[in-house]
Amino acid sequence: MRDSTLRVGRPVGSARILRRRITATVTSVATIRNQFELEIIRLASIPTIFAKVLDQSRNPRHSSGVSSTPDFPAQLRDAELRVTRPRVAVLEALHARPHAPTDSIFDAVRAVLPGVSRQAVYDVLHALTSVGIVRRIQPSGSVALYELRVGDNHHHVVCRSCRTVSDVDCAVGEAPCLTPPDYDGFEFVEVEVVFWGMCPDCVASQSSRSHP
Incomplete structure (x- = not known):
């Protein structure tokens, strides 16, 4: 079984x-x-x-993330300017160095175009400011500075200690941002406003010296 x-x-x-x-x-x-x-x-x-x-x-x-370098040749063509290496080099220098003086721009351009002359850089800056691609500013006591931010009539703030320059958006509304009460018939299109003060680094440095 x-x-x-x-x-x-x-x-x-x-x-x-x-x-x-x-x-x-x-x-x-x-x-x-x-x-x-x-x-x-x-x-x-x-x-x-x-x-x-x-x-x-x-x-x-259309892509996300860090903004890329602008299409400078296209900007020159839109302004009916001939695309040349010195013009593109100046725009690239200003893209990397906002509020740059002529000497700084010249040094940056010479780094990529060793044969360019100082006069050529002056001529390029004059041409670019004339058509509105570049903006020229000159705060009191400063040499001329150049920037690529144009068309929005923004203002600037300058550090009295280190002379650092930064952008400030329109103080009131939009361009021309401010209108005087008595303008004697003038039609305003742009207002330049410069704020003066101390940048955070200089404030911190001054504070550390005052309180060792």
Whole structure:
């Protein structure tokens, strides 16, 4: 009787093991199929992703993150100025150095165009300011400074200690920002306002000297 019971039980146990193996195999096949389908979807999306990256490289203004260098040749053409290496070099120098004096601009241009003359840089700055691509400012007691931020009639703040210059948005409303009460018939288009004070670094330095 014992042998007969054992012989009857073996096929039942084998069937259970077989069912488990079949179930595991089916699960593995389903997993592989899902992974395969995901891979197909990923591969199918590559052209779309590549197209987006290509579009962003061609149109930097549409991409997020740090702003890229402006299209200076296009700006020159829009202003009906011929695109030359000195003009582009001056614009690149101002992009990297806002509120720069002529000497600083000249040194930056000479670093990339060793043969350029100081007079050529002067001529470029004059041409760029004449068409409104570059703005020239000259706070009291300072040499002329140049910047690329134009068209919004913003103001400036100057540190009396280190002479650092920073931009300040319109004090009131929009351009020309301020209008005098008695203007004697003048029509105002722009107002230059310069705030004077101490920059944070100079304030901290002065405070440390006062309280050693």
